[in-house]
Amino acid sequence: MHKILILLFTIVNLSCSIFVFYKRKRNMQAIDYSEIYVSSIQGRYVTYDHLNQFISSLSIKFKVVTIGESVRNESIKSITFGNGPKRILMWSQMHGNESTTTKAIVDLLNYLQLKKVDALEIGNACTLKIIPILNPDGARDYTRVNANKIDLNRDAHDLTQPESRILKKEYDAFDPHYCFNLHDQRTIFNVGKTDQPATVSFLAPAFDVARNNSPSRKLSMQLIAAMNSELQELIPGQVGRYDDGFNANCVGDAFQMRGTPTILFESGHYVGDYQREKTRELIFYSLLKGISTIVSNSIEEFTVEQYLSIPENGKQFVDILVCNDTTLNKDLGVKDMVPIQYKEVLKNGEIVFVPMKHVFDMTPVKIFGHKTLNLHDEEDLNWLKNNDIVKLLD
Numbered sequence: 001m002h003k004i005l006i007l008l009f010t011i012v013n014l015s016c017s018i019f020v021f022y023k024r025k026r027n028m029q030a031i032d033y034s035e036i037y038v039s040s041i042q043g044r045y046v047t048y049d050h051l052n053q054f055i056s057s058l059s060i061k062f063k064v065v066t067i068g069e070s071v072r073n074e075s076i077k078s079i080t081f082g083n084g085p086k087r088i089l090m091w092s093q094m095h096g097n098e099s100t101t102t103k104a105i106v107d108l109l110n111y112l113q114l115k116k117v118d119a120l121e122i123g124n125a126c127t128l129k130i131i132p133i134l135n136p137d138g139a140r141d142y143t144r145v146n147a148n149k150i151d152l153n154r155d156a157h158d159l160t161q162p163e164s165r166i167l168k169k170e171y172d173a174f175d176p177h178y179c180f181n182l183h184d185q186r187t188i189f190n191v192g193k194t195d196q197p198a199t200v201s202f203l204a205p206a207f208d209v210a211r212n213n214s215p216s217r218k219l220s221m222q223l224i225a226a227m228n229s230e231l232q233e234l235i236p237g238q239v240g241r242y243d244d245g246f247n248a249n250c251v252g253d254a255f256q257m258r259g260t261p262t263i264l265f266e267s268g269h270y271v272g273d274y275q276r277e278k279t280r281e282l283i284f285y286s287l288l289k290g291i292s293t294i295v296s297n298s299i300e301e302f303t304v305e306q307y308l309s310i311p312e313n314g315k316q317f318v319d320i321l322v323c324n325d326t327t328l329n330k331d332l333g334v335k336d337m338v339p340i341q342y343k344e345v346l347k348n349g350e351i352v353f354v355p356m357k358h359v360f361d362m363t364p365v366k367i368f369g370h371k372t373l374n375l376h377d378e379e380d381l382n383w384l385k386n387n388d389i390v391k392l393l394d
């Protein structure tokens, strides 16, 4: 009888472990994103006007606080979830026109609201403090800078702007174990020397000019390696590593100097996705993988070498590459190409993409186009005419 009981106990225990393992796998690998996606917030233009309704619909498990005001006196909010010992601080839209990660944050909050079991596990292990839009004036104007035309990511040391001081105050009070610094990058970036767009890029910022490693920088690298392992399943070859030149006035570098593992996220281009809804999904998975790696204490499974094996970003892409335009411009040879880059312009509450002839700071050896068109092809020519590009080729 005793032996049978022990056997039964072992079987029950074993099946529980299998269930837990299965559940963890399921959480990370097979999320039904359509269930999580918050469709009321879409596109590139995102301000607190777009977020407020969603934020006020959150349950009491999410503590929403006004943490200060922007130059033009708009409230800046933070949302806190969980009460676990590992504190993660994240902020988005410190550059006002970089909204993709804000949308991913909204999806993360929705995930925590819908997936009660997973949310309990995360909330028991972590306290998340999220500042969804740090630069509300820039978000409204659709500018990188704040209302005083200052780049907040070059103000971490000098703290001349109210938004910079708010972030510093929250950082000091919250004393995070990890910081997620959330951004967008332009469509010009490719991975290494390949013709793959850098759909997501990461950086473990340096803490000194020599770009040495410190324990906190090492942890940032390992966490990026974890997120990269997840992303390679979804977008193989489309993850890049951002330039690690040191600047003490950049927020990531400043927090890394204080010993906090900080990760720069850069949402980039996915083919055809100028509204960055696909990239939003990928950033959501990255955030979840980053958090779950911290929750499950599995950061040591990932290495600095894995981080360093992510190729650095190149700047070889343009939005449109027009080839063989000798019919329109006699100065260009058959092999010449005209690079066109979209300028993002805020018009009636939406972002429109205005094509402009692109001038490279330094012309790369090879140029790639997210769309490549041949002027000798009738269909391509019609597309260029219909999209107001032919006039740029004269």
Ligand SMILES: [Zn+2]
Pocket: 095, 098, 182, 183, 184
């Ligand atoms: Zn940015």
